[in-house]
Amino acid sequence: MIEVKKLVKRFGLKTILRGLNFSVEPGEFVALLGPNGAGKTTFLRILATLSRPSLGDVKIAGHHLPADAAQVRARLGVVSHMPLLYPDLTAEENLRFYARMYGIGNMEARIIQVLEMVGLENRRKDLVRTFSRGMQQRLAIGRAVIHDPEVMLFDEPYTGLDQDASEMLDDVLRSVAAEGRTVVMTSHDLARAEDLATRFDILSRGVIAASATHTELNNTNLLTFYKQALAD
């Protein structure tokens, strides 16, 4: 579903990604872990078509980036730590706007379906500015799945959430993954990543330093695996 070969990203003289190779099979849930400054967000922004690669080959759902960016965007849902929602619009109006931007047919039924999925059907007429951070993040996931994307990218989705809101988000993330979507999530929360993901990739100094599935980890703790990967 996602295939990245020898990806390089430079900002001026600074090289952030240094020949990164990465691939994800359809339906996989990959947690992309790594310290601050490792290049996780930069990498995710390239996958999300928000940034161009300096060098290398990026292919999502059979489409090359950046050449086929519009086709990729139609198959992609992105959630970051910012909700990308308009505070002066209601939950319903926000989803309606994004549904129109994605050219969705049967829009109203889809909006209700998505609001039910993220548990906000009772707040559909409320302005987003009155929502708690957790509710905004759930609605952000609703925004990202409104067009039924095959691939979901989550960039630190738990940032700023309290315990209750994080648990609520866990449920929504599980239901998103249960639909057979391919998911890539960056996070600093190893326990949460271990609970949700099927594979763990450690990004360090612009390359994937280590990769393991749940099975491959065997009895090794994810924290031990993570520390070992960064030390090597």
Next chain:
Amino acid sequence: MIEKPETLDNRPQTLDRPSSREAAHRPSFIKATLAIVQKDLSAEFRSFELISAMLVFSLLVIIIFNFALELDVKVRESVTSGVLWTTFAFAGTLGLNRSMSVEKDRGCMDGLLLAPVDRSVIYFGKAISNLIFMLIVEAIVLPVYSMLYNVNLFRLDLLGVILLGSIGYAAVGTLLSTMSAQTRTREVLLPILLFPVAMPVLLASVKACNGLLTGAEFSEVLTPLNLLIVYDVIFVAIAFMVFDFVVEE
């Protein structure tokens, strides 16, 4: 403390995936542009943050000019176009800054850029919204100006020139405010970038309005009018071509 949804257990854990893969659909250029315009208008008519700031500023400017200039009847007509366009230009800059910072501050620009549409859709959507906000403010400022300065501004030819000038200003302003919104000093940077580039449209608008108000020959008005039309066409075309690069990281 976040409230748990009452129907958490009952709500669907999965979505019914559309068999026709609705995700692969892309909206038409016009539908997506109108979606952005409608979104901007709905948000603004709920908060009135942008229009009220532009309006208060504009009214203050024309009142200050009214007291500062102490004009007789003849001079009033000759300075009207200058005072009006100074007001529109500064108020327009306020609106352009605010319109784009709303998108940038909450990351909503990324939301727009993630949509499977040509990026010029975002430009046209924002430019039309900005133009509508400018026209709303102008529609309120003009009668107030007419009363304060005792000058008749309700002439179709004059309103046509104001419309053309506003189109040009919104066209170039939207492009440059998108650029400046990506910097930390956007409030300062936008006027520095905008005024030199928009100078032809401002000068042509002032000259055309002045000619119409002072009863000049039509041939005198025709040159700035042509310049305005050409400027509008060129700037919309340039923005259409370069907007993709402006929003590129």
